Amino acid sequence: MLKKILIAAAVFGCCFSLTLTAQTADEVVAKYIEAHGGYETLKAVNSMKITGAQAVPMQGLELPFTVFLKRPNKMYMEATFQGMSFITAFDGESGWTINPFMGDPAPQPMTESEQEQIKVEADIDGVLMDYKEKGHQIEVLGKEDLEGTEVIKLRVTLKNDNIQTWYLDADYFIELRVDSKTSQMGQEMDISTTFSDFKEVEGMMMPFSMEARTNGTVIFTRKLETIEINPELDDVKFRMPEKGSRP
Structure with a gap:
């Protein structure tokens, strides 16, 4: 009888501990938003211009x-x-490209899969903010070690059914890595993108360094x-120009 009582007490204690420490997706996302400057500050951003170099x-x-970004999408x-x-x-609504390295300098409409991908990239808030309203789903997979840093692992199922895996610093709630699938030259690739060199820009924390691996x-x-x-x-800047005209 005593053994059963001790086992029951241990199980209750374990469950009580998990209840205290487990975090819901909404709680994790709220801390992520706060770490990046807060909801109101982020929503006050209507457009951005970003310059840099890609190696x-x-x-x-x-x-x-x-890169130019503007609401909405x-x-x-x-x-x-x-x-x-x-x-x-x-x-x-629609995506387009100009790629003179493929032998044709004229603007070309994107494929359906490319448009699904760039629609996500064009979200100035990112996928986590207002994720429910956007039709995304988030599952907290728990904590693990990422190269010596404790992280919270999230499974993000986008509205288009693509899946991303996010790794947030467990203390600071900034993104350290995102694993996803992407389409490059008609081929699907598994991409792992790491983020670093976070700096404050008008009250918001933003990564100034990114590295993508496959x-x-x-x-x-x-x-x-x-x-x-x-x-x-x-808005005209984002529209596909007529063939022969310069965007």
Whole structure:
């Protein structure tokens, strides 16, 4: 009888401890938002201009780039190499590209899978903020060690059914790594992106360094130089231009 009582007490104590320490998805996301500056501060951002350089080690390239973001879900990214520009854009409804390195400098509409991908990237708030309203789902998978840092692991199922795995610093609630699938040149790849060099920009914490790997190989690194908050941006910038005209 005493043994049963002790076992029951141990089970109760374990469950009580888990109740105290377990965090819901909403609680984790709330701390993530607060760590990045707070909901009101982040929602006050209506547009952004980001400059930096992207290195592609396998090809020995370094490409300066500029990214423009604007609510709702508009993005324009331009990278330059040898005087030519590679452009990726989304106007809130449809995406398009200009890739002179493929032999055609005319703007081309994106494929359906590419549009699903860039629609997520064009979200100025990121996938975690207001995730329920966006149709995403988040599951807290628990804590684990990530290269010596304790992290909270999240499984994020996007509205389009793509899955991302997020690793948040368990103390500071900033993102250290995101694992996802992406489409490159018509092929699907598993990508692991790490984030570092966080800096404060007008009250918000933002990563200025990113590194993407697939199968352990670095495919690109990005170093941000400047982030401008709320520049004036005309919607026409994000629309696909007529063939023969310059965006």
